[in-house]
Amino acid sequence: MRSHYCGEISERQLDSEVTLCGWVHRRRDHGGVIFIDLRDRAGLVQVVFNPEDEAAFATADRARGEYVLRVTGRVRHRPEGTVNPDLHSGAVEVVGTAVEVLNTAQTPPFQLEEHEHAGEDVRLRYRYLDLRRPEMQQRLQLRARVTSSIRRQLEEEGFLDIETPMLTRATPEGARDYLVPSRTHPGRFFALPQSPQLFKQLLMMAGFDRYYQIVRCFRDEDLRADRQPEFTQLDMEAAFVDEEAVMGVTERMLRRLFREVLGTELAEPFPRISHAEALDRFGSDKPDLRIPLELVEVADLVAGVDFKVFSGPANDPRGRVAALRVPGGGALTRKQIDDYTELVGRYGAKGLAYIKVNDPGQGLEGLQSPIVKFLTEEAVTGILERTGAEVGDLIFFGADKAGVVNAALGTLRVHLGHDLDMVEPGWRPLWVVDFPMFEYDEQDGRLYSLHHPFTAPRAADPAALRDEDPEALLSRAYDVVLNGVELGGGSVRIHDTAMQQAVFGLLGIDEEQAQAKFGFLLEALQYGCPPHGGIAFGLDRLVMLMAGADSIREVMAFPKTQTATCLLTEAPAEVGEAQLQELGIRLRRVSGAQ
Incomplete structure (x- = not known):
């Protein structure tokens, strides 16, 4: 035509x-x-x-x-x-x-000009019209170029595109599964996959050596601003590899992708920092290196002061006292400081102490702060020296459990960087490595895997694993981060039955439970499993960054709302009684449901 x-x-x-x-x-x-x-x-x-x-x-x-x-x-x-x-x-x-x-066409419910803005609910209700807008056309074309570049690179490196099942077994831990009732097996359910994790490991055991897949995954998570119940993942796995090999493939793929699609070069190699260093310096395991602000540990300087807000966490093995120097931050108004106090409160912080540095040469007299009177001159001098504070600076403090301090000051650091126009231009990738194997949940009183229970520990054998402090164990895991966004995470996997059972044991999964939940994996490990490892990327998140969009919904053709509904098709929807009876399902009202 x-x-x-x-x-x-x-x-x-x-x-x-x-x-x-x-x-x-x-x-x-x-x-x-x-x-x-x-x-x-x-x-x-x-x-x-x-x-x-x-x-x-x-x-x-x-x-x-x-x-x-x-x-x-x-x-x-x-x-x-x-x-x-x-x-x-x-x-x-x-x-x-x-x-x-x-x-012909009726008058659209909103203008399709690039500079016109309609409410997201209207845009999602008429998504087929919204997708006509040049901006959305360009974003989805960008997405297609991204996947094309990824496929070319991986296939040139010997990776095979292999599909894994959409109907599988429910996952025992992590986010909730979407369940699918089986008509042919009454009372039993499939689950939609949260990840192809176990299947890609089985493919390595089957001898396919290098696998990849751009695959749809599903998680029935509680409402979060920028999560989707169904999302796309780039999944990769390779046999007879170590961390260096997987990270090398990933870097080559990303460098080629940014060169072909955006015409820009990424660093070679990507810098690396440990998980512990990332938390110490940035309060986050996905730091944005474009922001030139860093946290400084000051617990040792305030451990002996009478100010319990500082000395309590400073003497707590799980506590932390950290400072964040803001160059020129002395110009912040009281209103701005109050707003930042409210911000960190959302992450568990009970307040936001600060010191305005008017003239560090005058000692305590040159400082403006409600907390200075509770600190010794020696402690204040040490803080000023360690942070490198100068005239006109402001120092924020976090003092609480380490997790609270890291979350609060890490978030504050990012907000300050953007609010004060400190974000440097460009792309700043990095690897975060040396993750702990486990994290302790005080509310549940048990250990959880920081990544997943199939991640290999650095311990040489199961006996060494049992002899060490579980919270001090490091894993063979790695995350790739770009401009403060975690693009993907992966690890070398456990390929030994005894080691896998030992990890299950530390997680409180006994042999009977392990057999019931992961019997097929444990059996497969006994038939000559090669060393293997891999990584998975959130494709939607990667495209969002490259497109300069504010949400992954802006780079997906037909996303759901924040409440996991489709305004276009009005899903989820009720089904007829006949269909429910055929599936052997009877509905009952859940307490609190509308």
Whole structure:
């Protein structure tokens, strides 16, 4: 039906006849001449209709926004002074000689201009219209280029694209599964996969050596601002590898991706820091290195002061007292400090102590703070020296359990960096390595895997594993972080039955439970399992970063809302009684449900 895409028209087609199909983006009538900006997935082109071509002019005159047209015309230079440098087709226009209305359109519920903004609920309700907007077209085309680049790189490195099941067994720990009732096995359920983790390990045991998959995953999580119940994951696994091999493949893939898609070079190699160092310096295991602010430990300086707010955590083995120097932060108003206090309160902090440094040369007299009177001069001098505070700076403090301090000051650091325009331009990738094997949950009184229970420990054998303090054990795990966003996480896996059982034991999973939940894995480990490892990426998150979007919903074709509903199809929806009976399901009202 067409010879070219609208957005592809340029001076290369000068004086030639073209046939285009697309939507009316704008229509303008200027002194008897009709201009239509015709749009398709490649972009826009301006079409001019002159009254001399009576039939074409009359049809164009009836066209309205979002009408679907087929236009034939000749390409010419735009008149002097009307060139649009923002368009690929901006130097030319098409003089329409024939036009056909392929379909009419009602007035859309919102304007499809790039600069127009409609509420997200309206955009999701009419997603098929929202996706016509050039911005959304460009984002989904970017997503396609991302996956294409990833596939090329991995396949050149010998990875095979292998599908794993969508209907599988429920996961015993972690986020909730989406369950699928089985009609042929009444009372039993499949689960939609949260990850292909176990299947990709089984593929390594099966001898496929290198596997990848761009796969849909599902998690029935509680409401969170930027999570989706279904999301896309880049999954990779390789046999006979160590950490260096997996990280090397990942770096090569990301460097090629950013070079091909964005025309930018990433660091080679990516810098690495340990999990402990990341928390100590940045309060986060996914630090944004573009922000030149760091936390400084000061617990030793305040351990002996009478100020219990500081000395208590300073003397608590699980506590922490940290300082965050903000250059020029002395200019912050009381209102701004109160807002930051409210911010850290959301992460468990009971307050936000601070010192304004008016003149460090005057000692305590040169400082402005409600807490200075509770500190010794020696402690204050040590804090000023260790933080490198200068005239006009402000020092924030966090004093609590280490987890609370890290979460509160880590978040404050990011907000300050953006609010005070401290974020440096560019892309700053890094690896975070040497993760703890386990984290202790004080509320449950038990250990949990920091990554997952199939991550290999650094311990040489199961006996060494049992002899060490579980909370001091390090894993062979690694996360890749870009500009403060965790792109992916992976690890070398356990490939020995005894080691896997020892890890299960530390997690409180006895042999009977392990057999019931993971019997197929434990059995497979006994048939010659090779050393193997891998990594998984959140593809939606990666594309969001590359597109400069604010939410993963902006780079997904048909996302759900924050309440995990689809406004377009009105899912989830009720099903008929007959279908429920066939599945052997009877509904009952849950307490508190509407």
